[in-house]
Amino acid sequence: xxxxxxxxxxxxxxxxxxxxxxxxxxxxxxxxxxxxxxxxxxxxxxxxxxxxxxxxxxxxxxxxxxxxxxxxxxxxxxxxxxxxxxxxxxxxxxxxxxxxxxxxxxxxxxxxxxxxxxxxxxxxxxxxxxxxxxxxxxxxxxxxxxxxxxxxxxxxxxxxxxxxxxxxxxxxxxxxxxxxxxxxxxxxxxxxxxxxxxxxxxxxxxxxxxxxxxxxxxxxxxxxxxxxxxxxxxxxxxxxxxxxxxxxxxxxxxxxxxxxxxxxxxxxxxx
Numbered sequence: 001x002x003x004x005x006x007x008x009x010x011x012x013x014x015x016x017x018x019x020x021x022x023x024x025x026x027x028x029x030x031x032x033x034x035x036x037x038x039x040x041x042x043x044x045x046x047x048x049x050x051x052x053x054x055x056x057x058x059x060x061x062x063x064x065x066x067x068x069x070x071x072x073x074x075x076x077x078x079x080x081x082x083x084x085x086x087x088x089x090x091x092x093x094x095x096x097x098x099x100x101x102x103x104x105x106x107x108x109x110x111x112x113x114x115x116x117x118x119x120x121x122x123x124x125x126x127x128x129x130x131x132x133x134x135x136x137x138x139x140x141x142x143x144x145x146x147x148x149x150x151x152x153x154x155x156x157x158x159x160x161x162x163x164x165x166x167x168x169x170x171x172x173x174x175x176x177x178x179x180x181x182x183x184x185x186x187x188x189x190x191x192x193x194x195x196x197x198x199x200x201x202x203x204x205x206x207x208x209x210x211x212x213x214x215x216x217x218x219x220x221x222x223x224x225x226x227x228x229x230x231x232x233x234x235x236x237x238x239x240x241x242x243x244x245x246x247x248x249x250x251x252x253x254x255x256x257x258x259x260x261x262x263x264x265x266x267x268x269x270x271x
Contacts, residue, residue, distance in 0.1 A: 033147070066085055068083060069082040105140055110133070113129070126190055158229040166234050169181050191210065205262055
């Protein structure tokens, strides 16, 4: 098991985490656990010399901790090798002090927004409200460990679905509530969604189909987790944990469509 300690600290400007002295190895493993990087990338991000980075990459490779992840072609056809942590390597990724600070800041922004959303007597422009919240969210996520982005946005989506949108959605059955959510979503220009029937008892009860939300077509990104969380929250506001939203599926080539299957949750049996 690779244990990552307190590997980062905020620079004085607060813009970029910087490797603490004597913690270069841990900081490199932290980054390589998230996505591929080149030697030059690591040197620039951690503000450490290329020979030092090269030495540690060689050590990681010798110990079987990392592997090649292809090459990046730069200007003039120059190639740089990409590295990433090997699949299956167990490690502990810390909830660093910087993560906690920015997560607390985001929580405060959400609570203030929620108060406005739930007490305002005026008609809110939901497309603008969601865009504004997401702007602040992504501004803070730049300083938070990348592997946590999907989960953070999904959790806030669930809360919005339960505490904000849920009371505004009508209908007694799952189909009726999803149809109401579709109408609310499209009329407020939050995005373009469709709800389709599943078909048989062996197929999903409903299919929630997203053709683009919040002014973006970046399918598969953290925004998709945010949309999924809102749908989950709306269902939970009426049915608790009786229904579940499955993992994202895609349909089509080029301009993909995101599809989420909605099924009755499986009953957990005690051993």
